[in-house]
Amino acid sequence: MLAVGPNGAGKTNLLEAVHLATQGFSPRTRADAELVRFGTAGARVAVQGTRHGTPFEVELTIRPGEGKRAKLNGAALRTAEQLRAELPALVFTPDRLVVVKGSPAARRAYFDRALARLLPSRSSLPVEYAAAVGQRNAALRRVAARLSDSEALAPWTAQVAELGAALVTAREEAIAILAPAFAVKAAALGLPEGRLDYTGKVPTVEALEARLQRDIDRGITGLGPHLDDVGIRSGDRDLRSYGSQGEQRLAVLSLVLAEADCLAERRGGGPLLLLDDVLSELDRTRREALVQLLPANGQTLMTSTAADALAVEPGQLLVVSHGRVRVG
Amino acid sequence: MISPSVDNLVAQLTRLPGVGTRTAHRLAFHLLQRSTPEANALADAIREVKERVRFCQVCGNLTEQEVCGICQDPRRDRSVICVVEQPVDVVSVERTAEYRGLYHVLGGSLSPLDGIEPGDLRIGELFQRVQDGGVTEVVLATNPNMTGEATANYIADKLRGRTRVTRLASGLPVGGDLEYADEVTLGRALLGRREM
Ligand SMILES: Nc1ncnc2c1ncn2[C@@H]1O[C@H](COP(=O)(O)OP(=O)(O)O)[C@@H](O)[C@H]1O
Ligand SMILES: [Mg+2]
Ligand SMILES: [Zn+2]
Numbered sequence: 001m002l003a004v005g006p007n008g009a010g011k012t013n014l015l016e017a018v019h020l021a022t023q024g025f026s027p028r029t030r031a032d033a034e035l036v037r038f039g040t041a042g043a044r045v046a047v048q049g050t051r052h053g054t055p056f057e058v059e060l061t062i063r064p065g066e067g068k069r070a071k072l073n074g075a076a077l078r079t080a081e082q083l084r085a086e087l088p089a090l091v092f093t094p095d096r097l098v099v100v101k102g103s104p105a106a107r108r109a110y111f112d113r114a115l116a117r118l119l120p121s122r123s124s125l126p127v128e129y130a131a132a133v134g135q136r137n138a139a140l141r142r143v144a145a146r147l148s149d150s151e152a153l154a155p156w157t158a159q160v161a162e163l164g165a166a167l168v169t170a171r172e173e174a175i176a177i178l179a180p181a182f183a184v185k186a187a188a189l190g191l192p193e194g195r196l197d198y199t200g201k202v203p204t205v206e207a208l209e210a211r212l213q214r215d216i217d218r219g220i221t222g223l224g225p226h227l228d229d230v231g232i233r234s235g236d237r238d239l240r241s242y243g244s245q246g247e248q249r250l251a252v253l254s255l256v257l258a259e260a261d262c263l264a265e266r267r268g269g270g271p272l273l274l275l276d277d278v279l280s281e282l283d284r285t286r287r288e289a290l291v292q293l294l295p296a297n298g299q300t301l302m303t304s305t306a307a308d309a310l311a312v313e314p315g316q317l318l319v320v321s322h323g324r325v326r327v328g
Numbered sequence: 329m330i331s332p333s334v335d336n337l338v339a340q341l342t343r344l345p346g347v348g349t350r351t352a353h354r355l356a357f358h359l360l361q362r363s364t365p366e367a368n369a370l371a372d373a374i375r376e377v378k379e380r381v382r383f384c385q386v387c388g389n390l391t392e393q394e395v396c397g398i399c400q401d402p403r404r405d406r407s408v409i410c411v412v413e414q415p416v417d418v419v420s421v422e423r424t425a426e427y428r429g430l431y432h433v434l435g436g437s438l439s440p441l442d443g444i445e446p447g448d449l450r451i452g453e454l455f456q457r458v459q460d461g462g463v464t465e466v467v468l469a470t471n472p473n474m475t476g477e478a479t480a481n482y483i484a485d486k487l488r489g490r491t492r493v494t495r496l497a498s499g500l501p502v503g504g505d506l507e508y509a510d511e512v513t514l515g516r517a518l519l520g521r522r523e524m
Contacts, residue, residue, distance in 0.1 A: 065350075085511065121515025131474050138440035152445050155438060155482035159474065 001300070004307040004328070005320030011303035012093075014318075014325060015274045018301060019089055021045040021060050022272055024070055024080035027091045033064045051087060052269055058083065088117050088263050088271040092256045092278055099255065100239050100248040104229035111198075111230050114259055115174040118266065122170045129167045132159040133221050141219040150212070161205045164224045168200030175230065177266075181258035186234070188289050191250045197231035249281055253290070260295045270298020278302060279309040334360070386457070388433035388450045390415045398422075398431060405429045407464040411454060411483065413437050413471055421469060429467070432457065437475040438482060451483060458491050465492045472498050 003011045016035075019027050026035055036043045043062040050056055060070045060080055068080035077083065099110045116123035136156035142148035179196040186194030203224035208215070215222055232239050232251050239251050256273065264270035273294065279287055279302065287310060294300050304310065307317070307328070317328035334356055341352035359367050383389070384396035391397065398404060398418075408429030412418055418431050434449040446452075457463060466487055470476035484493045500509055500517045509517075 120511035121518070122512075124512045128474050132478075135440050135475070135478070142440055142443075142445070147443075148440070148445050152438075152440070152482075154485065155478040156440065158481050158485075159478045163474075 001302070001316045001318060002307075002310055002312045003301065003303045003318040003320050003325070004305065004309075005303075006305060009320040010323040010325075011320050012276055013323065014320060015091075015276050015301060015303060017045045018047065018272070019091060019274055021047040021058050022083060022087050022089050024060065024068065024077075024083035027093065027274075032062050032067060035062055036064060056087070085120065088267070089274060090256050090260055090263075090271050091274045091276070092253055093276040094249075094281075096252050096256075097245075097248050100232050100243065100251050104227075107230045107232075108226070108228060110255075111171060111174065114178065114255075115170055117259070117271075118174050118177055118262060119170055122166070125163065125167050125170055129160070129163040129224075130226065132156065132163050133224065133226050136160050137220050140216050140221070144216050144219060153212075157205055157208050160221060160224060161203055161208060164203040167225045168202050168228075171198060171200055171225065171228070177262050178255070178258050181261045182254055185254040185257040185261075185293055186251065188293055189250045189254055189286055190289070191234050191247060191254065193233075193235040194251070194254060195231070195233040195235075197233060198228070200225050200228050246281070249278075250286075253278060257290075257293050257295075260298060264295045264297055270295035273298060273300040275300065275302040277304070279304045280306070383433075387431045388415075388435060388453070389418050389431055403428070407462055408467065409454070409457065409463055409465070410467040410469050411480075412469045413476065413479075417469065429465075434470070434479065437470055437479040439475050446482065449479070451486075454483065455486060458487060463491050465494060468493065468495045472496075 003014055005011050016026055016028060019025075020035065029035070041063070044059070046057070046059045048055070048057050055073070057073050058070060060068060060083075062068050070077045070080040070083055072083065072086065098106045100107075112126040115126065136153070136159070139148060139153045139156045143150060143153055175196050175198045182196055183194040186192075201223060203221070207223055208221070211222060232255075234243070234247065234251075237243070239247055243251065253275075256275075260271050260273055278290070282290065291310065302310070303320075307319075315327060318325050319328040337356045337359070338349070338352045341347055341355050342349055347355070359370070380392050381390050382392075384391045384394075384399055386395050386399040389396045389398065393400075405428045409432050410421060410427060410429055411432045411434060412421065413434050413436055415433055418433060421427050421431070432450065432454045434451065434454075436444055436449055438444055438446065438449065454466075458466065466483070468480040468483060470480045480495055484495070487493050497520055498513075498516045499520065500506070500513060506514070
């Protein structure tokens with residue numbers, strides 16, 4: 001579907017509301033208060049649809065100070081975040097360019113979220129590993145301050161080693177799943193030889209112990225997948241440093257489309273794609289290529305300021321103005 | 329500000345784990361609406377546990393004596409020690425009515441971020457019990473989270489070669505539907521599957 005309207009009409013708001021109702025959180029902000037209309041006490045989003053052929057209904061409400069509450073098919077969920085396990089949604093917004101041109105931390109965060117969607121049984125690994133590194137760093141500082149000894153450090157070194165190895169393996173698997181689809185999507189959008197390169201550094205107990213004194217001096221764990229990066233390339237060219245703004249945008253879009261395909265294949269149903277302001281930056285051939293690349297059995301909601309940016313059937317056009325939506 | 333004594337009560341309640349200001353206010357107003365004897369019964373109960381209840385000298389469980397009922401019970405198997413984080417975990421394991429050994433309550437889990445070191449838990453006391461002899465198995469029943477695993481790791485390392493050390497298996501909640509199990513729990517249960 002295509003949502004059209006002038007700047008400030010509320011198109012991004014619409015996308016955000018759909019994301020909120022299907023995922024339990026906003027792709028833009030963690031602050032619930034920002035999601036409530038100015039001057040009102042709360043917010044409510046309800047969506048209805050079908051999933052694998054059965055009806056699917058979500059209602060999410062926000063009251064500042066009370067957080068979010070979600071109901072799935074009438075039954076209250078423990079937390080609104082549980083929704084994300086029900087129906088995956090992938091987002092493209094112009095600020096997602098940071099995935100390519102931003103810091104390694106931005107890429108790690110992005111690929112770890114992809115990992116959680118592609119390998120749900122290991123979705124807790126990135127958070128658990130980060131917690132282990134946090135504990136080990138605290139232990140290192142306590143050793144440096146003579147509040148503790150290296151013996152008390154051992155269990156944290158063991159946890160970092162164990163969870164770190166598992167995280168590297170999971171990332172390698174997730175990237176091996178994504179990479180071929182990424183190359184296909186990138187090529188179709190005119191970005192040749194798209195490649196994702198990941199070489200994780202497994203923090204073995206031996207390797208961590210070999211650099212123990214340095215880690216104690218600096219108070220941080222200087223080895224492990226919390227320092228990894230993922231190379232996003234076209235041929236041998238690293239798009240992070242040598243990609244044009246346009247190529248970086250195509251790379252992010254290719255990543256989203258690649259993951260959509262992988263999810264569709266692994267979960268037997270395509271994800272919901274929310275593509276904000278993607279068309280304006282693409283020429284006509286690429287816009288047409290994009291439509292061909294959307295997952296066949298998923299649903300896509302795009303926004304554009306120009307109604308003629310894409311040829312869509314009448315029922316598929318949403319006209320947004322002054323915060324109201326009507327079918328065009 | 330309603331009255332200094334209400335403020336004080338709210339402040340005291342807020343210090344309890346899991347109680348925010350909102351809940352503290354609700355509880356305070358609830359107590360104010362109760363009759364005086366009813367409200368005093370709560371105050372007396374708090375005073376009484378503080379006067380009478382202490383930690384068992386052997387296992388660290390809660391007791392009104394020097395040594396708790398479980399440690400004193402001659403029918404318990406003294407060769408097995410189940411290590412848990414909190415006294416409430418003893419209650420959980422006891423409810424199974426499957427376990428006939430003794431316990432050791434650590435008083436928490438290792439967490440350098442919160443300044444909790446081996447010396448802040450009753451780990452030395454556990455090693456001493458094993459040292460004293462007669463223990464053939466130590467069952468590590470710390471929580472299945474990151475700090476619980478690290479604590480189990482630490483203890484297992486230290487006891488290696490001195491006695492048999494086992495860890496609780498992780499699995500699925502019985503009686504529930506597979507449909508409602510989260511992916512992480514189900515994934516771990518799958519890894520720990522057994523031959524039939
Ligand atoms: N919490 C809010 N309550 C009411 N209006 C808001 C709120 N947050 C943003 N807006 C308004 O929404 C409009 C932006 O809508 P947006 O969806 O970003 O437009 P676009 O169609 O350009 O994507 C702006 O006019 C902004 O002032
Ligand atoms: Mg917008
Ligand atoms: Zn006892």
